[in-house]
Amino acid sequence: xxxxxxxxxxxxxxxxxxxxxxxxxxxxxxxxxxxxxxxxxxxxxxxxxxxxxxxxxxxxxxxxxxxxxxxxxxxxxxxxxxxxxxxxxxxxxxxxxxxxxxxxxxxxxxxxxxxxxxxxxxxxxxxxxxxxxxxxxxxxxxxxxxxxxxxxxxxxxxxxxxxxxxxxxxxxxxxxxxxxxxxxxxxxxxxxxxxxxxxxxxxxxxxxxxxxxxxxxxxxxxxxxxxxxxxxxxxxxxxxxxxxxxxxxxxxxxxxxxxxxxxxxxxxxxxxxxxxxxxxxxxxxxxxxxxxxxxxxxxxxxxxxxxxxxxxxxxxxxxxxxxxxxxx
Ligand code: ADP
Ligand code: MG
Numbered sequence: 265x266x267x268x269x270x271x272x273x274x275x276x277x278x279x280x281x282x283x284x285x286x287x288x289x290x291x292x293x294x295x296x297x298x299x300x301x302x303x304x305x306x307x308x309x310x311x312x313x314x315x316x317x318x319x320x321x322x323x324x325x326x327x328x329x330x331x332x333x334x335x336x337x338x339x340x341x342x343x344x345x346x347x348x349x350x351x352x353x354x355x356x357x358x359x360x361x362x363x364x365x366x367x368x369x370x371x372x373x374x375x376x377x378x379x380x381x382x383x384x385x386x387x388x389x390x391x392x393x394x395x396x397x398x399x400x401x402x403x404x405x406x407x408x409x410x411x412x413x414x415x416x417x418x419x420x421x422x423x424x425x426x427x428x429x430x431x432x433x434x435x436x437x438x439x440x441x442x443x444x445x446x447x448x449x450x451x452x453x454x455x456x457x458x459x460x461x462x463x464x465x466x467x468x469x470x471x472x473x474x475x476x477x478x479x480x481x482x483x484x485x486x487x488x489x490x491x492x493x494x495x496x497x498x499x500x501x502x503x504x505x506x507x508x509x510x511x512x513x514x515x516x517x518x519x520x521x522x523x524x525x526x527x528x529x530x531x532x533x534x535x536x537x538x539x540x541x542x543x544x545x546x547x548x549x550x551x552x553x554x555x556x557x558x559x560x561x562x563x564x565x566x567x568x569x570x571x572x573x574x575x576x577x578x579x580x581x582x583x584x585x586x587x588x589x590x591x592x
Contacts, residue, residue, distance in 0.1 A: 277359055279419060280307025280408055281428035286355035287403050288436045291315035292443070294401060297459070300446040301433055306425030308408055316400035319371035325381045325392050328367060331357040356403075361385060362415065363408045369401040385411040430454065431509075434473050435519040438512055438546060441466055470497065470546055474510055478544060483590050487582045491552045492575065494582050499544030500590050510544040516553060520567040528576045532583035549579070 277283055284301060291299045294317025304310040320328055331354050359365060360383035370378035378397030409416035419425060426449055437445045437457055447455040457469050463484070471479045482497040499510070513525050533543045555570040569575045 287313035298444040306422035312404040314402040320369040321371040364406040370397040496547035528579035536587040
């Protein structure tokens with residue numbers, strides 16, 4: 265199982281940011297109202313995610329670290345077939361095969377009822393030991409790739425790795441305004457975001473994550489046509505300091521990168537003669553889950569619309585109208 269886990273880790277765990285993404289998704293799934301992410305040395309030394317969600321009971325703790333599906337990988341020849349399978353239910357197992365992982369959780373209301381389990385590269389320590397913890401879960405991942413030097417070599421500088429991790433945090437925090445978020449790096453608070461779903465609370469969060477400049481030069485957009493609903497902020501091209509990477513697009517609450525979306529936005533900018541400006545936006549599209557397939561690949565943020573043409577035209581016309589009526 266160790267080999268299989270490490271192979272799976274190759275798919276899911278590329279760098280500290282990918283570990284953070286998996287841990288944060290678990291914390292969201294657990295219904296956490298407050299999620300704290302603590303990082304040391306860009307995440308290479310420590311990534312710790314703490315939530316106040318439902319927690320994991322004592323009996324289920326070891327199961328959380330086990331791969332859900334029996335591994336079908338008998339040999340390296342089988343590897344190719346694996347890439348087509350889903351990797352769900354394997355994140356923690358995969359991460360623990362290339363790090364020192366500690367899981368402490370409490371599913372009760374009594375803060376003394378917490379339990380802890382550790383796994384370190386080679387395998388899991390079967391023993392579950394008592395460890396006080398308030399209701400919820402803390403997952404600590406230390407020394408990523410300590411036992412896979414080839415992988416470790418591909419890690420960049422602390423600064424670069426943290427930048428990737430912060431970007432992951434940003435996307436998650438922009439997807440759930442009802443959750444309170446904290447991000448710390450080397451004991452310093454980098455982001456502290458109170459919960460709040462009102463438009464002004466959302467704007468405060470965006471300003472704090474993307475800069476005041478972004479929101480001051482953005483226009484709010486809200487449009488609904490049939491089953492399609494678009495809302496969010498579009499940076500106006502007067503925003504000369506726009507950064508190329510400030511493009512956030514969420515489909516039914518999940519961040520996605522999609523060619524069709526990028527194209528529709530770029531085209532709208534171009535046709536309103538805002539050439540040469542980077543489109544910047546935080547946009548939320550919601551539509552019937554039946555007509556979209558978000559989980560094309562578990563780690564790449566891909567999406568497949570059943571009727572791409574309609575979605576494209578809807579985005580294009582919404583943005584075109586917004587930009588055209590906002591010209592100085
Ligand atoms: P997946 O999330 O795809 O099920 P993971 O390996 O990420 O697989 O997690 C395994 C299981 O461990 C989850 O299904 C969940 O039951 C449990 N788990 C992990 N993290 C948490 C958490 N923060 N709170 C509660 N349960 C968790
Ligand atoms: Mg998961």
